[in-house]
Amino acid sequence: MERLDGKRVIVTGGTSGMGEGVTRAFPKLGAKVVFWGRNETAGAKIQAESGATFIKMDISDEDSVKAAMAKSVEILGGVDVLVNAAGIGPHCPAEDITSESFRQVFAINVNGTFYCNEAVFPHMKEHGGTILNFSSASAFINSPGQAHYGASKGAVNVWSRTIAHEWKKYNIRVNMIAPCIKTPMYMQMRQMMTPEQLAAHDADMANLCIGGQMGDMEKDFLPLMAFMASDGAHFITGQTISVDGGIMMVR
Numbered sequence: 001m002e003r004l005d006g007k008r009v010i011v012t013g014g015t016s017g018m019g020e021g022v023t024r025a026f027p028k029l030g031a032k033v034v035f036w037g038r039n040e041t042a043g044a045k046i047q048a049e050s051g052a053t054f055i056k057m058d059i060s061d062e063d064s065v066k067a068a069m070a071k072s073v074e075i076l077g078g079v080d081v082l083v084n085a086a087g088i089g090p091h092c093p094a095e096d097i098t099s100e101s102f103r104q105v106f107a108i109n110v111n112g113t114f115y116c117n118e119a120v121f122p123h124m125k126e127h128g129g130t131i132l133n134f135s136s137a138s139a140f141i142n143s144p145g146q147a148h149y150g151a152s153k154g155a156v157n158v159w160s161r162t163i164a165h166e167w168k169k170y171n172i173r174v175n176m177i178a179p180c181i182k183t184p185m186y187m188q189m190r191q192m193m194t195p196e197q198l199a200a201h202d203a204d205m206a207n208l209c210i211g212g213q214m215g216d217m218e219k220d221f222l223p224l225m226a227f228m229a230s231d232g233a234h235f236i237t238g239q240t241i242s243v244d245g246g247i248m249m250v251r
């Protein structure tokens, strides 16, 4: 994996799934990491095991994001990389989605991305930096049961591409990661599926991607994240990078 010596990194959603994976991996590559999350118990455990610093916060609350950013910049002495992995991925047929659930998905996935990106901007404006927001195949291909989720990730894409363009002049790169990786969110989504949906999903996966199933954190996901956070990716911006074994070949 690429070395990240001296990189100052903030990870949102760092107490579970891909955010946790990055939080645990990047310090071993030489980065200094602060990770954000809601779960204090998981945060304390990951902090003790990884050497990264935990900040409790709620990404859907602008004041909480601003406070977490100020504290992170103080701890790190600045920031070079924002890995914005916090998100929720509920599963529900479109006709049963409530306005409350729709609002919550947007509050976390879209507003949260907006708050974090705006909060990190002043700290990257002078010396450049890298923002990695999380998209999804659901924003590009039809994903039954994920109309609200897919819509939120579509919003993340348009927002990210536009700021990638506007912030090029500051040497701030903004890219989107569209993963298919086995995490707690994926396992929860499986639990929300009916037995018929689950059987259809597994049959699809068998044909759709390399290895016939969701990717592995260590082998398939973390090497990409290390590269995207490194200077080797300095000429890549405004892109959706799929790490999904070939599920999504259009965008």
Ligand SMILES: NC(=O)c1ccc[n+]([C@@H]2O[C@H](COP(=O)([O-])OP(=O)(O)OC[C@H]3O[C@@H](n4cnc5c(N)ncnc54)[C@H](O)[C@@H]3O)[C@@H](O)[C@H]2O)c1
Pocket (backbone or CB within 6 Å): 012, 013, 014, 015, 016, 017, 018, 019, 036, 037, 038, 039, 057, 058, 059, 060, 084, 085, 086, 087, 088, 089, 108, 134, 135, 136, 137, 178, 179, 180, 181, 182, 183, 184, 185, 186, 214
């Ligand atoms: N797992 C996949 O294959 C997959 C596919 C497509 C997109 N994604 C996206 O990747 C990102 C990471 O997903 P994951 O699979 O690791 O999920 P996960 O559920 O394991 O982790 C998501 C994290 O976000 C945190 N979070 C949620 N709401 C929050 C809030 N209000 N404030 C602070 N933190 C909050 C959770 O506590 C959790 O730590 C998400 O944005 C998800 O939509 C995942």
